[in-house]
Amino acid sequence: MSEISPAEWTAILLSLRVAIMATLVATPFGIGLAWLLARREFWGKSVLDALVHLPLVLPPVVTGYLLLLTFGRRGLVGAWLADNLGIVFAFRWTGAALACGIMSFPLLVRPIRLSIEAVDRRLEQASSTLGAAPWQVFATVTLPLALPGVLAGMVLGFAKAIGEFGATITFVSNIPGETQTISSAIYSLIQAPDGDAAAGRLVLISIVIAMGALIASEWFARRATKRLHGN
Amino acid sequence: MSEISPAEWTAILLSLRVAIMATLVATPFGIGLAWLLARREFWGKSVLDALVHLPLVLPPVVTGYLLLLTFGRRGLVGAWLADNLGIVFAFRWTGAALACGIMSFPLLVRPIRLSIEAVDRRLEQASSTLGAAPWQVFATVTLPLALPGVLAGMVLGFAKAIGEFGATITFVSNIPGETQTISSAIYSLIQAPDGDAAAGRLVLISIVIAMGALIASEWFARRATKRLHGN
Amino acid sequence: AAQEKSLTIFAAASMKNALDEIDAAYAAKNGVKITVSYAASSALARQIEQGAPADVFISADIDWMDYAIGKKTINEPSRVNLLGNSIVLIAPKDSKIDNVNIGPGFDLSRLAGDGRIATGDVKSVPAGKYAKAALQKLGSWQAAEQKFAMAVDVRAALTLVARGEAALGIVYSTDAKAEPGVKVVGTFPADSHPAIIYPVAATTTAKPQALNYLAFLRSTAAKTIFDKYGFKFLVSPST
């Protein structure tokens, strides 16, 4: 196996940055939404639920195209954000993170929701009789007990963010050093007849990254389970 | 909104067939694997776990390519299956189902695993003192209690199978009536300068299908939760 | 000044090999940093429409260049129909099929037997569009239509043939040339399909340097490289 080229290093580091950013930013939103879906009844809940799953159902290119129309520099939201808050997603690594975050969002939300639904409400009741306000109940009982789900969601989301490429390349293109992640680099390489070896090398690197994330998450999950079950 | 053309109908029905098939066949394997990962310690467990997540991490095109190498008519497994069992995946809708099943497998397994891990082992113990052999414990206690996770996994998997296209098109290409699903039809349309309107129509149909699946699963989940919590 | 010394090119993914080499030559000569974003022409055209920071657009077909021009995002006078290509019939290296004479009435369907014919999607992938046009012109489309396996791009079609999954394929000669697993068994007559053209142009927001780059693409130095990869050079090279 030959050396990793500087351009490949750039793509690897960018992928890590994008996937970590996407996962970290999406997680709090994911937790909030999962809680809403698990514990509240409200009008339009099914629609919200469907909306969350949308990036899974649509071909990634479609999601990327919709992102381009919405968050592009000339897009509805994109123009407003750029003019008023100075936040630019278009053709920046932040845009890649946005695309990855949205694509992995359904994978993040579901396991968290599942875990929140499984939390024993009698413990939440006990917490409230001890003086915990609803947000304290959530922070000190519900969320810690749903931790395995949060970890599972984060791993799925992170893995997806590493592998995402259809929406990303459609939204922010494939600009080396700015928006070219490992996955889009693999795509470029595969497009060239002699790129298979280099692509294979990058595939191996993706696998190693994902393995690392998995092993880390298993380790955390094991600790969390130990804590929960006391042995 | 104009009429749905016969070709589009074909793609829609094929998508449904592929996604349902993929989900139904993958579910028992997913349950078995989830149980292994949740409840057993064995050598190579992390590797197996990583393997399951692989389709998520790799760009779909790569997974499709690997499928081609393995299950193509000239592929290692594909050739054997075709010669000995007469099972052919190449350029068939079964191949599309295989691709969708593999792509959605990680999404299927995780929630199930999470739910199995959350099952109270004291109930499993109670079951065994009442004379239930391990498989009976699993069938009568563990699995029913993990039902919400099974449903969540199936929904995620089904949604993904509807949206999957990268691996499918790489593996079995795009043959109208045989392997052209809604997603690959949408992709083709979006690649043409004047295809947006038609693509938009198919996107709406995808959304409707996924909404249907979601609402059905929510309904089942609600029943299951009611059963579990008794009110 | 550092800004002046860099260019961003949006190029069709199928150009990667040749363009990488040309960019290296250009960068060495002019000290300009070239960044290329390779993706589908459709995605690139739409991104430019949405204000992408591209200086030059290299499209794999005329349609998407026209689309971009229609959206007023291209500096129209700078447009050049730079390269051409031809489409060829390929078969796996070890195939018994060889030396096919492609002309009016040629029976592609019989040639394929019970195998499949791989090409790019005939609705969306340029190579597929040209293949369909050619076969229609030659009167072979109707009989063969059922046997087509339409791949997501030319590379995927090429892979299907190289792996022996498909009996035949129709791809660009440039791609066929680079893949050792296939052999060319026939070339489609140039008049059987619309001219295969790769247009290049600067965007309306391009840096001045872009025109210099476009000029380089038309130079003899560039021609040598494009020739090497099998592209037809459609303009008279400048030195």
Add this chain to the structure above:
Amino acid sequence: MLRVDVTKQLGEFSLEASFESQGRVTGLFGASGAGKTSLINMIAGLMRPDRGVIALDGETLDDTSAGVHVRPHRRRIGYVFQDARLFPHLDVRQNLDYGRRMNRLATDSAQLTRITDLLDIGGLLERRPGKLSGGERQRVALGRALLSKPRLLLLDEPLGSLDEGRKEEILPYLVRLRDEGIPMVYVSHDAAELRQLATQIVMLKHGRVTALGGVKVLT
């Protein structure tokens, strides 16, 4: 003073209870299934009455006709559940400290020591509930409620799973608490226990109050 006048339908079971208790310890006595737990769930605010009023020391906690329902965490009512309901992710010390943290009270290590000594759980502080015996769990739950410094304490068979020796240690402590002025509602099916502790008895049968008065009603 505790005033309860509520009705609640649970499936086929109907609860209709009305009583007033000046007593410092109200003993709730009744057979299994009489409605004792349901009643104190309503006092704690965990279950809303279908109709009626619950008031404590003049403060209305529930009044369905006025739409009043004070939420459990604002009632400052401690509750020792029939099933201990310890937090499995917290060790015993954190479980004991939970009420103090939630109410932002100052640490009172003297009180902590007094209670852990009394309940003989000082040796378990670093352990998680999963590793406790049934009786130990119940004692920790009792300690946790006591340490949250409630203004009313609800105890649902708190000594049910304890041996005689332990009971005889804890009961006098509860008597002392009572005499210090912390009002309690004490659920038990052990008349002897109630005789020692309660100042007033509410006898429940099939969801109805069948007797009300001093400990003499425990024939």
Add this chain to the structure above:
Amino acid sequence: MLRVDVTKQLGEFSLEASFESQGRVTGLFGASGAGKTSLINMIAGLMRPDRGVIALDGETLDDTSAGVHVRPHRRRIGYVFQDARLFPHLDVRQNLDYGRRMNRLATDSAQLTRITDLLDIGGLLERRPGKLSGGERQRVALGRALLSKPRLLLLDEPLGSLDEGRKEEILPYLVRLRDEGIPMVYVSHDAAELRQLATQIVMLKHGRVTALGGVKVLT
């Protein structure tokens, strides 16, 4: 005949118990935390001893030196847990029927009626455990174990959460079971209960057997 001679380390707690019981009902008596539940968990096969032997009627269930460990479902030992452990997804009838189904026994509706009547749970058959009171849950758990027709019955404070009236109905039934020949190990901290039921007492203290013999050892 039950022979137990085991050691087990649980955190800092060490259990070393050795006894033989010919008695039809072995009363296991000891304070909270003495090791009673741990001991019967080993008899049920849910916990493996670190070292030692457990044998029932001449059949070795555990023998660490010979590597023997019969799995719980093959022991045919019924267990009424301290926490009821009803299956939440099954209604009361299905919970009661569970052991019969698992052991593929014939339906015995006379027996079912006898037991639901005795435990007064006939009215709850269609309900799920989540809708039962604490005492009702315990009674269903007792019924479930009885109906699985075990050859030995382990009872971990089965009457702990029941009122006197109910206890006085159920104890004589257990006495009758005993006299019909179903051996039991009965955990309780209620000496009176044990005096009525047990034929032999094992007294546990801090994980050690401190007394062994007839009910007279319950001073």
